[in-house]
Amino acid sequence: MLSLTPSQIEQLITQAQTCYPEECCGLLLGHNKTVREIWPTENTWTLEFSQGMPELLPPNPQAQSRHDRFAIAPTAILKAQKYARTQDLAIIGIYHSHPDHPAIPSEYDRVIAWDIYSYxxxxxxxxQVTTYRSWQLDGDRQFQEEPIQINS
Ligand SMILES: [Zn+2]
Structure with missing residues (x-):
């Protein structure tokens, strides 16, 4: 179960709608599945990111599209980690949007996912954001949905 406040949800919805039709992304900082801070990051996906993984190329690679791909730069993750430590927090999840797609992880999402994080x-x-859902990898590296709890 992933726990967020209404204002955190509001922040995520605003970012997802602002980035549309591109995917937005960012990190969830907190403790034990309770989100304390939203950490937006830039979507730095480029074609090169998927080059070493041909099976992960988008349907139309020429489009170099952040419409259906996202990437968070390792430097951005390090920066968030450093900040989180000063606040006694940790990265507990990664969020991104699916423009014109259901809130279900893609094969790309699965391959790049870490099993310690909520997605x-x-x-x-x-x-307009229509739904949001959270997922976590199981022991077989398959995504299982986890309930989201909203408390103020
Ligand atoms: Zn995705």
Whole structure:
């Protein structure tokens, strides 16, 4: 179970709608599945990112599209980690949006996922967030949905 506040959800929805039609992404900082801070990051996906993994190329690689791919730069993760430590927090999850797609992880999402994190996905249609769902890898590296709890 992943726990967030209404204002954190509001922040995620605003970011997802602002980035549309590109994917937004960022980190969830907190403790034991309780989110304390949202840490937005830039979507730094480029074609090179998937080059070494041909099976992960987007349907139309020429488009070099952040519409259906996201990447968080390792330097951005390090920066968040450093900050989190000063606040006695840790990175507990990664969120991103799915423009015009359901809030279900793609094969790309699965391959790049770490099993220690929650993966929150927001579905955006016509610039409006319609749903958000959270997922975590199981022992077989398959995503299982985890419930989201909203408490203020
Ligand atoms: Zn995705």
């Amino acid at each position: 929150l996905i927001l579905s955006v249609e016509n610039q």
